[in-house]
Amino acid sequence: MRLIVFTDLDGTLLNHRTYDARPARPMLDRLAGLGVPVILASSKTAAEIAVWQRDLGLTRWPAIVENGAALAEGAFDDSAYRRIRAELARLAAPFRGFGDMKPAEVAALTGLTPETAALAQTRAHSEPGLWQGTEAALPAFLETLKARGITARRGGRFLTLSFGGTKAGRMADLAARFKADTTIALGDAPNDAEMLAAADHAVIVRNDHGPGIAPLPDETRVIRTGASGPEGWREGMAAVLDRLGIGETDG
Template structure:
């Protein structure tokens, strides 16, 4: 059973943060994950990935006892739950297709591609690309137009109740719920003693700012995040390394700073 009042509850982005941007590997983060598990802490994965994608990965990481935030906060995959079926995705796609043609043609969403196409833009194997297409709440995609066109695209979607958020790779469309919204719901539920959030992209910023300890993971493939609230006073830091290596060092440093390991040995 998932522990209420864990000593440290981590909210972590996946691609480019806990997972390597190119290989999707996570093994460099294993030491910190193991330390956290011994302390009774937990990790809530917070990602743009679908529930169908996250379920097997959550099991592989040894985090199946914790909920996961999916599709950029639009949904929560509870422990042991099956991926939810929702009408949000169909409504979102209909609104997207209702846009003027000059705006619509320069956005390519996952729903515009077959599994091979999604594999081509993500680097995923085709079977995993199929899981990435199993969407319930949101639509990631690539904008190929210019910046004024992108602004017009985002404004037109806003008139239809849809928000557009830039992640590490994709411009993702949804009906507005964020990772930070889902994080707040889970913090209320579990009441951890301390919270930590890690991410590398603009859609992680609010989550990072909401945590007791925030970490910006560098993304060599994108522009660095601007200074965030809490960074000047040191509550938010920037990892020295990208991906799971930076994740591992940052989580280890927070565990050391909180002296959680010492507390565990005293009470063990």
């Protein structure tokens, strides 16, 4: 059995408020001992992800960035981002994206430091932001974007715009690359739902700060954790490994 793990960061592997991952580290060490690739799959940028890969000991693996719009590998190219910003400028809609904000404002909204907020604004493929119009006007905005080839995904905090690409699509590509026959995905927000639905085993980490995730098509593959954040991540991963018959001493 060749496993591969795909995990969201904020609210899943990281504490929603403090960004602490310490409760998950023993399980990350266990997966490393088993030789299991752990792929970070997040709305974060490649610049942000690189910091977390170093901190979590995951630099040997690629990462899925900007909500699946790209993989964190290769040269930096922000042409897609500049096209999105140009379309938003033409529409003049009540959408306030990261490109409209100072680092201090992004920091206040996300809980990041001003330095890491600046990394969050180093975007190449997608634009997260806040819809500041009425809920009644949102569908028309989304339809207008769709006609221009721009998709919108709602995460735990923001509405993120891109020209496509999903965490689920990138997951399939990387599973094939690493010749994995068993995929495990962990997430906590609606923008993780496609990735979770595509996985052989899905862990939905408890989310006390957002809408959570509605029932998936096949809940028999799903583990919903009692704990949130990295405690829930560790709980869910332990349950999946137990379900697969992989004990503490394996590897």
